[in-house]
Amino acid sequence: MATMIRERPAILLMDVCKSFGTGDGKVDALKNINLEIARGEFLALCGPSGSGKSTLLNILSGIDKPTSGSTLFLDKSLNELDEGQLSVIRGRHLGFIFQFFNLIPVLSAFDNVCYPLILNGRYGRKEARERTQQTLESVGIGALGNRTPGQLSGGQQQRVAIARALAHDPQVVVADEPTGNLDQATGEAILDLLMKINQETRTTFIVSTHSTQLRDRARRVIEIKDGEIVHDVSK
Template identity: 70%
Template sequence: MSNKIRELPAILLSHISKSYGSGEGKIDALRDINLEIAKGEFLALCGPSGSGKSTLLNIMSGIDQPTSGTVMFLNKLLHVLPEEELSMVRGKHLGFIFQFFNLIPVLNVFDNVFYPLILNGHFGKKEAHERARDLLYRVGLDGFANRKPGQLSGGQQQRVAIARALAHDPAVVIADEPTGNLDMATGEAILELLLHINQQTKTTFIISTHSAQLKERARRVVEIKDGGLVYDSRA
C-alpha cells in the first residue's frame, strides 16, 4: 500500500448549480457541476457562448455564489466566507486576466502593475517596486515601463495585464478569453507566455476560451454545454 499523501486540490466544485429568476422565467446557468482542479494545472474551459463558462469562473473565484453545491478553494469553503474574508482570499491568492485588458489608461505600464500591489496591502513600496520591475522583465516589457496603455499594441497590453495578475504571486490565475481580442499570431505568443509561466512557477491556470490553439495546447480540457459538464480530458 502506498503511503503517499494525496495533495489537496486548488479548487474542488461539488454539485454546483446556478439559477437566475424563478417560475417560468427561471434560467439554469449551471447544472450539477463536479470538478476538481489540481495545483499547478493548466486547464482550458471550453464551450459555446452562453454555455456558462463565465458564470463558472465567477463561482470559482467567489465573485458569484452558487444556488446550490460547495466551492472549496485552497481548502476553504469559499461560498460561505464573509465578504471581508472573501476579498482577502481573492486579493492574496487569485489573479485575473481579462479579454479587454482592463488597464488604467491614465497610468503608465509600471504603475498599472505597481499600484495594485500597494492597494492590496500585502507589500511595502520597496518590495512592490521590485516585484513590478521583475514581472515586466519576465513578460518582455522592461523597456516599456513609462508608456501609457494607449501607446501599446494589444499583445503588449495583455502582457501588462499578465504581469499585474502575477505580481502578487497568486496560487490560481483565472483568465476569461485572454486571447479573444488578439490576432492569431499575437494570441499564440500570449499562450506561449502563459504556458511558460505555468511550467516555471507551477501557478494554476484556468482559462475560458474559444481558441482552438489554446484548446490544443492545454494540458487539460473541460467542456460545458447548456450549463452542464459534457467532457473532461482527464476523465
C-alpha cells in the same frame, strides 16, 4: 511500502448549481457541476456563448456564490465566507486576466501593475515597485514600464495585464478569453508565455476560451454546454 499522499486540489466544486430569476423567468446557468482542479494544472474551459463558462469562473473564484452545492478554494469553503473574507482571498491568492486588458489608460504600464499591489496591502511601496519591475521583466516588457496603454500594442497590453495578475504571486490565475482580442500570431505568443509561467511556477491556470490553438495545447480540456460539463479530457 511507502504510502503516497495525494495532494489536495486547488479547487473543488461539489454538486454546484446556479440559477437566476424565479418562476417562469428562472434560468439554470449551472447544473450539478462536480469538478476537481489540481494544483499546477493548466485547464482550458470551452463552450459556446451562454453555456455557463463565465458563471463557472465567477463561482470558482469567489465572485459569485452557487444557489446550491459547495466550492472549496485552497481548502477553504467559499460558501461560508463573507464578502470581506472573499476579497482577501482574491487579493492574495487569485490573479485575473481579461480579454480586453482592463488597464487604466492614464497610468503607465508600471503603475497599472504597481498600484494594485500597494492597494492590496501586502507590500510597502518599495517592495511593490521592485516586484512590479521584476514581473514586467519576466513577461518581456521590462523596458516599457513608462508607456501608457495607448502607446503599447495589443500584445504588449496583454503582457501588462498578465504582469498585473502575477505580481502578487497568486496560486491560481483565472483568464477569460486572454487571446480573444489578439491576432493569431500575438495570441500564440501570449499562450506560449502563459504555459511557460505555468510550467516554471506551478501556478494553476483556468482559461476560458474559444481559441482552437489554446484548446489544442492545454493539458486538460473541459467543455461546458447548457450549464453542464459534457466533456472532460486530460492529455
